[in-house]
Amino acid sequence: MPGFIISYIKYVDKFNYFIGRIAMYGIFIMVGVLLWSSISKTFFMPSLWTLESAQFAMVSYYILGGAYAIQLKANVRMDLFYSEWSIKRRAWVDAFTVFFLIFFLFVLLYGGLESMLYSLEYGQRTRTAWRPLLWPIKAVMCIGFFMMILQAISEFFKDIAIIKGVEVTGIEIKGAQLK
Template identity: 70%
Template sequence: MPAVMTAYVRFVDALNYRIGRFMMYGIFIMLGVLLWSSISKTFFYPSLWTLEAAQFAMVSYYILGGPYSMQLGSHVRMDLFYGNWSDRKKAWIDAFTIFFLIFFLGVLLYGAWDSTSYSLKYGERSPSAWRPYMWPIKVVMCIGFLLMLLQAISELFKDIARIRGEAL
């Protein structure tokens, strides 16, 4: 494989590995927010911010953890025929189908970028009682979609290497 492709795969995999390992601890943020929600509803006046803060934490958790999940191969896969195929045939099928994912992620990133720019331009706020600004979570979504797109391209390069009988 060309050195540029190898360097790209190593860089993207290392980046998404570190971000994914960091985001694994995001569950504790959600746990803390939801625990505070339960305590405040029981003993104090209910907090207005807890539901949306937990939703924002959850979105960050799975959007930024998605590329790491793809890297580990722990995403959902229809395994009716796939499990019986050779590694080379799997690589061919994966290399073909990843183009659909790359197109889909490109469309998502375009829409997220457009939505984020709108949110920043007009100071968009949530329609809830808490009314937080929406741009921070939209920026997280743009970063997550970009990282997932980069990881999908990395997986394509790995599939090409497997088709050629090389290891990355």
């Protein structure tokens, strides 16, 4: 495998692993916000910001964790035949089907960018009493879609390496030094 592809795999995997591990703790932010919401509704005056903050935390949690899930192969698969196939056959199928994923992610990214630019241009806000701006969460979504595209391309390169007979484990490629 060419050195630039090995470097691409190395850096994309490391970056998405790092961001995924940070995003993983976003669940605690959401739980904290919802806990505060319950406490404030019971003992104090209800907070206007808690529901939308929890929704924004949840969106950040699963969108920014998407590339990490792809990297760990934690995404859902139709496993009727897949688990019975050889590693090389799985790599062939994955190398083909990843293009559908990449196309879908590009469509999401395009729509997300259009929506984010609209939100920026018109100062779009939610229709609630708190009325937070929407462009920040739309920007997070676009970043997450872009990270998933980069990770899908990395997975494609790993599948090509398997097809060529080079063993791939995570970000380590046997037979190549990743420094």
